[in-house]
Amino acid sequence: MAIRMICKDGEAVLRKKSKPVGRINDRVTQLIDDMVETLKDANGVGLAAPQVGILKRIIVIDASGEEGAEPIVLINPEITARSGAQSYYEGCLSFPGYYGDVGRPEAVTVAALDRNGARVEYDAEGLFAVACCHEIDHLDGVMFMDKVKGRLYSAEEIRQMREKEAEKADKPDKPDKTEKTEAAAKA
Ligand code: NI
Numbered sequence: 531m532a533i534r535m536i537c538k539d540g541e542a543v544l545r546k547k548s549k550p551v552g553r554i555n556d557r558v559t560q561l562i563d564d565m566v567e568t569l570k571d572a573n574g575v576g577l578a579a580p581q582v583g584i585l586k587r588i589i590v591i592d593a594s595g596e597e598g599a600e601p602i603v604l605i606n607p608e609i610t611a612r613s614g615a616q617s618y619y620e621g622c623l624s625f626p627g628y629y630g631d632v633g634r635p636e637a638v639t640v641a642a643l644d645r646n647g648a649r650v651e652y653d654a655e656g657l658f659a660v661a662c663c664h665e666i667d668h669l670d671g672v673m674f675m676d677k678v679k680g681r682l683y684s685a686e687e688i689r690q691m692r693e694k695e696a697e698k699a700d701k702p703d704k705p706d707k708t709e710k711t712e713a714a715a716k717a
Contacts, residue, residue, distance in 0.1 A: 531567045534582040539625045539673065541583075548578075548585040548669040550606045554647045558586070558605075562645050565590045566601050574623050576661040578668030581624050589665035593658040602652070604642035607666055610651075611639040618660050619688055620674045629688050630678030634663045 537544055551558055561584055569577040569590050579588040592601040614636025619629040637655045640662050644650045654662050664674055675682060683691070 531563045533571045534564050534568045536568065536572065536577075536581055536623050537583050539622075539675075541624075543580055543583050543585065544624055544668070544673065545671040546580065546585055547671050548580050548587045550587050551643075554605065554643070554645065558588070559645060561586070562588060562590070562603055562605075566603070569601055572623050575657065576665040577623060578665045580668055580671075587669045589662075589669070591658065591661045591665060593654075593656075593661045595657075603645045604640065604650070604652075604662075604665075605645070605647075607640050607642040607662070607669075609638045609662065609666060610641050613637045616656070616660070617679070618657070619683065619691075620660065620664060622664070622674050624668075625673065625675060627685055628675070628682045629685070630675055630682045631680055632660075632664075632674050632677045633679060634660050638662055640666075 561579065561582075565577050565579065565582060565588065568582060569592065575593055576589060576591040579586045587606045589604050589607055590601040591604065592599050612635035615633060616636045617631050617633045620632045621629045636659065637653065638659045639651060639653050641649070641651045652658075652662075667673070667677075
């Protein structure tokens with residue numbers, strides 16, 4: 531396994547459409563292993579193959595927020611159903627340091643193949659749903675800042691927003707946007 535270089539905004543590969551994976555051969559499984567390693571190293575929520583310069587429809591996602599969790603691998607992912615609406619301050623490993631408010635469905639159903647080529651389906655909600663949408667957008671050359679409502683915010687501004695929200699949240703068991711803001715910051 532190896533950590534691959536993450537392409538940054540401005541690199542042409544990020545704006546191209548990725549091709550479906552045909553046969554899951556050794557090259558593909560090697561790429562998946564490297565993407566998982568790269569995602570963990572970057573402490574991210576999700577990573578799409580074009581972000582490491584490969585135009586294949588593969589994404590890896592870890593929206594669990596748990597230390598040491600194994601990312602979910604989705605090959606040729608498709609959103610087959612969506613419902614509701616939510617907005618998060620999303621960030622991107624290919625656009626470090628900036629965050630923006632993006633509207634997404636609250637829940638999506640994603641159909642894909644796993645790394646063994648078996649059909650899988652996930653009902654994703656909350657941050658998992660955000661990450662699925664964000665990463666599948668990467669496969670079509672779309673970046674989160676194309677969809678941002680309002681302006682982009684720096685990491686420092688997001689930190690200050692989180693502090694204010696934490697002050698406002700008098701009860702810890704209240705639905706807390708702070709947590710979501712922090713979690714979504716690395717999609
Ligand atoms: Ni991204």
